[in-house]
Amino acid sequence: MKIIKKGIKVNYIKKLLLVLLVLTVLSFALYQRAANQGNASAQYNLGMMYEKGQGVIQNYVKAAKFYQKAADQGDAAAQNKLGFLYYSGQGVKQNYIKSAKLYQKASNQGNAVAQYNLGIMYEKGQGVTQNYVKAAKFYQKAADQGDAAAQANLGFMYEKGQGVIQNYVKAAKFYQKAANQGDTSAQNKLGFMYVKGQGVKQSNVKAKELFRKACDGGSEWGCKAYAILNKINTI
Template sequence: MAWRKVLIIAGLILVITPVQADERAGMAAFVKGDYRTASLEWRPLAEKGQAEAQFNLGVLYDQGLGVSTDYAQAADWYRRAAEQDHAQAQFNLAVLYANGLGVAQSDAEAARWYRRAAVQGLSAAQFNLGTLHETGVGMSQDYRQAADWYRRAAEQGHAAAQNNLGLLYANGQGVTHDPVIAYAWYTVAAAQGNAKARFNRDQIARSLSPAQEQEGERLATEYRRSVRPPYP
């Protein structure tokens, strides 16, 4: 399905998270590429309930680093961290549900875990949740909700969300039809190298008057200035 291709834009979050003092041995080993030692150092901490260690161990199983690739194990460790409100683990668990890796495929479960990560401010989760609302996968189609989640991600600098928000403005879906605002968001995303946004901006520019295009550039500058650093 097309929506899966969109979700891949956000992908899995595979960056090992910052560690507490008692996890440094595992991090030192990971940085050196000694993934087996990293797994041995993190496992007892993960079993004691440390969310960061649980997430990190999930990443190792997800990618087959120092251990055999095992999506069921990855899902188990992600879930343990996710239930402690570890946003990155919630996101990765959602991706596994969306693709049926290590768990039974479930769009509804994917949406549930994306939402939990999104409300914590994770821009990748906000973008994916917006995509699910836009397409009606795992939930009822709701363009207003899609626009809301795209906006939250866009305001953190998420280029794909900026492009998709522009599309909603261009089509008047969930927001008032406004080609000038669409042009502005396309411009912001294009400045980050998003090829789709660059194409969309050039296409919509053909329908704008010089005054409208000038206003779109002004808004794009305003939007860029208001972008907040992303979480995490």
């Protein structure tokens, strides 16, 4: 009976995968038709399929082509995606200036990911003149929309006083927001703030809990810090 049940389960999975494949192929055909008619959303979705290799052979050049079509129509998500391809040099020649311009267009429409990406470029001085104030500004915009990576980066800027007045309390606040979303970098940084008592009341217990979460999330630093605090507590 166990063999029969296992066989039924395998057949079910095979059928499910076949159905998903058929649906993906049909989706591609529908998107292709709509894209040819100038539908920006369809052009964006085709770009996604080519970028991820979903239902088609992965092709960054074609992904960039369809993202460009949608971006030209003002699609913010496509502008952000195309900006990333220019940033990484996938399907197009790497060009930080074009990347920053596309991120700016998407950011102007409130795209949180583009705001975060533009913050990165201002922080590093890639495609734009390095400007910590502007970096913090764009991180803030994305953080206000709940972007965990932006919250973590903004926390770091408040901790170090880059682009903003140094403020450990605000740093801890933004680290906490990102940590609550599972951002391991924020969990580690907030953990160290609890160890040092910066912006929060000193607590090795809370620090250890944050390091444990970071460790569980795959952070090597989190695992090391957790192990060190465990040793200290057992001495």
